[in-house]
Amino acid sequence: MxxxxxxxxxxxxxxxxxxxxxxxxxxxxxxxxxxxxxxxxxxxxxxxxxxxxxxxxxxxxLRAPEDALDQTLLPWPLSFENFAYVWDTIPIGSMLLNTFGMSLVLAAAQLLIAVLAAYGFAVWNFAGQKVLMFLFIGSWLVPFQVTMIPNYVLVSQLGLLGTIGGVVVPQLAGAFAVLLMVQHMRAFPRELLEASQLDGRSSWATLWSVVVPNMKPALAALGIMAFISAWNEYLWPSLIMRQGDALIQVGVRSFLTAEGDNWGATMAAAGLACVPVLLIYIFLQRYVVDAFVRSGLK
Structure with missing residues (x-):
């Protein structure tokens, strides 16, 4: 079957x-x-x-001064006494203006120096290039506490103690800014640089007419980071500035005294100091994202 x-x-x-x-x-x-x-x-x-x-x-x-140490999550009733006290006690308007100017100068100087140095490292080949690069990396790794005293002596010899210039001069160049720009410029297409040279442009003209316009996201991100870093700096300005009414970082400290700490006023002053940086980051955050998500041309 x-x-x-x-x-x-x-x-x-x-x-x-x-x-x-x-x-x-x-x-x-x-x-x-x-x-x-x-x-x-x-x-x-x-x-x-x-x-x-x-x-x-x-x-x-936003709590009442007598409720500054309250642990409730919601401050109620809302009180603006701390902000009014800060506004009447210290010249916070001029402090914010001085700090903004100092941070803007530092950010612009670090951007300029970083662009020039990175262009030299990324485009040209010269004797001692690797040694100089290692020195930049080494200066970035050295803690600020190590260079603080030599910088203080230098500022004192220049007669800049107690001035905003004394805060600015030692920080005009930043190793981190140079290293970041070197990485972006090394990713820049060599064909565009060669085409610019064939057109008869000098290295200076190539930098400002070809390279810089195509690196706006990276430059904007670096400028924002340099500005925020300068704005948040506390230790160095507190060492250099003899008067507490020049920069906001030093002004916030005036509410912490040996007689007692006014935490409500301290938080109000710190909150006012955060507002400009917050606004800058909100309006320019897309440049930071563009710079870190991608490199090279837009």
């Missing part, structure tokens, strides 16, 4: 394969959605963890 095996219809096999493929796609899609949800939850938690100190600063500033 012979047995004959009958193959299942093609439509049945095709339907089974489609069902299996659909179930696998659903499983993969659910895993992806689960990963996305988990990633968003982690990001939200990190954002809350990062923003909470800023929120607590403003919450303390």
């Amino acid at each position: 012979a047995f004959v095996t009958v193959a299942p219809p093609a439509t049945v096999l095709g339907g089974a394969n489609r069902v299996q493929s659909t179930s696998e796609d659903l499983a993969v899609g659910s895993r992806r959605r689960g990963g996305v949800v988990l990633g968003h939850v982690i990001l939200v938690l990190l954002a809350v963890f990062s923003i909470f100190p800023v929120y607590w600063m403003f919450a303390t500033a």
Whole structure:
């Protein structure tokens, strides 16, 4: 007796394969959605963890002076007495203006020096290039506490103690700014540089007419970082400035005295000092993202 095996219809096999493929796609899609949800939850938690100190600063500033040490999350009733006290006690308007000017000068100087130095390192080949690069890297790795006393002696010999110039001069060049710009310029297409030279442009003209216009995101990001770093600097200005009414970093300290600490006023002054930097970052944050997400041409 012979047995004959009958193959299942093609439509049945095709339907089974489609069902299996659909179930696998659903499983993969659910895993992806689960990963996305988990990633968003982690990001939200990190954002809350990062923003909470800023929120607590403003919450303390908006409490009544006698409730400055209250631990409730919501400051109620809202009070602007601390801000009024800060405004009447210290010349915070002129402090913010002086600090803005100092930070702007430092950011512009570091940008200019970084562009010139990075162009030399990235485009030209010269004797001692690697040694100079290692010296830049080494100066970046040296802690500020090591160079603080020599810089203080230099500023004193220049007669700049107690002036904003004494704060600015030792920080006109930044090793981090040079190294960051070197990486961006090394990624710049060599074909454009060669085409510019064939057009008869000098190295100076090539830098400002070809290289710099195509590196606006990187320059904007570096300028923002240099500005914020100069704005937040506290130790060096507190050593150089003899008067506490020149820069906002030193002015905030005036509310912390041996007689007692006025935390409400301190938080109000710190909150006012954060506002300009926050506004600058909000309006220019896309340049920072562009600079770190991609390098080279736009």
